[in-house]
Amino acid sequence: MTLGWEEIRAEVLRRIRAREWPPGALIPGEEALAEEFGVARATVNRAMRDLAEAGVIERKKRAGTRVAELPVRRARLEIPVIRLDVLGRGLTYDFKLLADRVERAPIPVTARLGLPEGTAMRYLETLHLAGGRPFVLETRWLNPAILPAPPPDFAAVSANEWLVTHVSLVSGDIAFTAEPATPREAEVMGMAPGTPLLVAERTTHGTTGPVTLVRLAHAPGHRVQMTF
Amino acid sequence: MTLGWEEIRAEVLRRIRAREWPPGALIPGEEALAEEFGVARATVNRAMRDLAEAGVIERKKRAGTRVAELPVRRARLEIPVIRLDVLGRGLTYDFKLLADRVERAPIPVTARLGLPEGTAMRYLETLHLAGGRPFVLETRWLNPAILPAPPPDFAAVSANEWLVTHVSLVSGDIAFTAEPATPREAEVMGMAPGTPLLVAERTTHGTTGPVTLVRLAHAPGHRVQMTF
DNA sequence: ATGGTTAATATGTCTAGACATAATGCAAGT
DNA sequence: ACTTGCATTATGTCTAGACATATTAACCAT
Structure with a gap:
């Protein structure tokens, strides 16, 4: 059974919620995670990008990825005609x-x-x-x-x-x-x-x-x- | 000068707005667009996925991609503490x-x-x-x-x-x-x-x-x- | 100390190719 | 006529490797 980006995302999310990676903590780099999960870095990247969009993590080049201190909840409003x-x-x-x-x-x-x-x-x-x-x-x-x-x-x-x-x-x-x-x-x-x-x-x-x-x-x- | 996915997105968006591809129309497949723009299919995919998320186009496997009839505007609300x-x-x-x-x-x-x-x-x-x-x-x-x-x-x-x-x-x-x-x-x-x-x-x-x-x-x- | 330059590094993006998945439409069998 | 099954096809996702870019930290010169 091979892992997909959604499963990577789920596992990362689990670790954050379980406080294995507490708010503010620095998460291992994409390369490290890719090796751990046995997937390509692009797959990890896809998962992390999604989490960043959701406001769960904050990413900066060179500085790495860290768990958001106060996760901002985002709600989407669909405005129909x-x-x-x-x-x-x-x-x-x-x-x-x-x-x-x-x-x-x-x-x-x-x-x-x-x-x-x-x-x-x-x-x-x-x-x-x-x-x-x-x-x-x-x-x-x-x-x-x-x-x-x-x-x-x-x-x-x-x-x-x-x-x-x-x-x-x-x-x-x-x-x-x-x-x-x-x-x-x-x-x-x-x-x-x-x-x-x-x-x-x-x-x-x-x-x-x-x-x-x-x-x-x-x-x-x-x-x-x-x-x- | 090489094209990035944001430029692909911009060009596709321009064609939609200019009604070269009117609402409801079927857009060329990713492969075709990739060839036209001289980029990899993954790059086109990235651009199209973004437009789909924004509600501008609707994508279905096998059926292809078409311009949304009534683009639903989506607004994002950030709910801070x-x-x-x-x-x-x-x-x-x-x-x-x-x-x-x-x-x-x-x-x-x-x-x-x-x-x-x-x-x-x-x-x-x-x-x-x-x-x-x-x-x-x-x-x-x-x-x-x-x-x-x-x-x-x-x-x-x-x-x-x-x-x-x-x-x-x-x-x-x-x-x-x-x-x-x-x-x-x-x-x-x-x-x-x-x-x-x-x-x-x-x-x-x-x-x-x-x-x-x-x-x-x-x-x-x-x-x-x-x-x- | 202070300010500017540089190298190191993590993420961002791209390529080319592959397989997976879902939906369509045709064909075959009832 | 109606259903079932299958081939087709467009999008979805993944890999392995590469280059781009932003940012930090270390270093050097004032």
């Missing part, structure tokens, strides 16, 4: 375009996207419905520079979905906060103002510059679930 | 153990951890302080079976931190919700009841069974930030 999110919950999906206009974006918006003050941007307000009931209110500022010549009809395809399939997003960030429902949100989504809402704020950048800043106000009770 | 989170914000850290007792856990708690109804569990209530002000109220149900013979003193080291360094956590999940502050939370953290709070609920399982269920109620204004 809202339509698929809703359908995945077994509910019917629909959306309404509540607003679509071009105007000068407020300073906080341009600032966060790194655009000059007073840039004219497309403002979109979309209410996503799940099973006929409000699911998410999306308010979006979109950089018109990234849109094609005949701009897409966001009443037919939601901006959320159009962007995923037509713009190559490079990087971005999401922040989750709990906020009281604004009067506008309360009115549109049919709830009392001040109701706690889970709000996700995303900025995304593409190859040709800033793309969009979007605020997703989720209906009460919404859970964002992650596994690790 | 609360103490380091606070120190990382340039604030002093402190915590107070408000409650520490053993009692029968409520049914929802045992159910979520997969323990028998009425199991006696350790209940801990910890207030984490940042710069002397309430930061997070942690309410935790801990499976006493995983604790060592002389149980640790959670007044000296927070349970949060003790668990990370002493229990090998295998899997778990986190859910974020927005909830109104309970009377207890409002009292302890000094705010009006009903104030929207960002709540994280985590369950974790170790090698020897369920470990803990914890609820972290964050002070108003708290942001959970992720990058992708």
Whole structure:
């Protein structure tokens, strides 16, 4: 029976958990481990690289590999298109375009996207419905520079979905906060103002510059679930 | 100048974004790409594996590699120990153990951890302080079976931190919700009841069974930030 | 002591070739 | 028509060896 990289990883992990190699300790080099397990160094490397990605060990050239002092847990969040999110919950999906206009974006918006003050941007307000009931209110500022010549009809395809399939997003960030429902949100989504809402704020950048800043106000009770 | 796997990845990504290989399309096999770029197949494999992990392409043995129809964006959340989170914000850290007792856990708690109804569990209530002000109220149900013979003193080291360094956590999940502050939370953290709070609920399982269920109620204004 | 240079070393990556594994689609048998 | 089995094929993994790169520690010169 020959060992694979996953078995190497399992054994290394076992030794770390058993405190044979305590936090902060220096682990034998790849060459030594390769010899011990009777595999090629590349196989050990594969296993160690995986553990490093998981945050269990820290590796530095020349300095060697050591067990992480305080292993940082990493959770992965998969952000689906809202339509698929809703359908995945077994509910019917629909959306309404509540607003679509071009105007000068407020300073906080341009600032966060790194655009000059007073840039004219497309403002979109979309209410996503799940099973006929409000699911998410999306308010979006979109950089018109990234849109094609005949701009897409966001009443037919939601901006959320159009962007995923037509713009190559490079990087971005999401922040989750709990906020009281604004009067506008309360009115549109049919709830009392001040109701706690889970709000996700995303900025995304593409190859040709800033793309969009979007605020997703989720209906009460919404859970964002992650596994690790 | 010789190509590395990151350059292969960049070029493949460029072709996908440029729609030379549109969503759903079948990409040439590793062998073909290796020949085209003049590198070994393992190098192409490294690049493709990375793109698959990022959700840009989907790979299946025999069936080949195709461009993802709706690229699922994946964001990574790093969950540090609360103490380091606070120190990382340039604030002093402190915590107070408000409650520490053993009692029968409520049914929802045992159910979520997969323990028998009425199991006696350790209940801990910890207030984490940042710069002397309430930061997070942690309410935790801990499976006493995983604790060592002389149980640790959670007044000296927070349970949060003790668990990370002493229990090998295998899997778990986190859910974020927005909830109104309970009377207890409002009292302890000094705010009006009903104030929207960002709540994280985590369950974790170790090698020897369920470990803990914890609820972290964050002070108003708290942001959970992720990058992708 | 102090600062800069150099050699040693552990990890990172690559090559060329091999076998393993899984999924597909065709062919044969019921 | 339907199922079963098998050959095919693309990805997954491994080996043994090589060179690249970052970083440390030792050394030397000021």
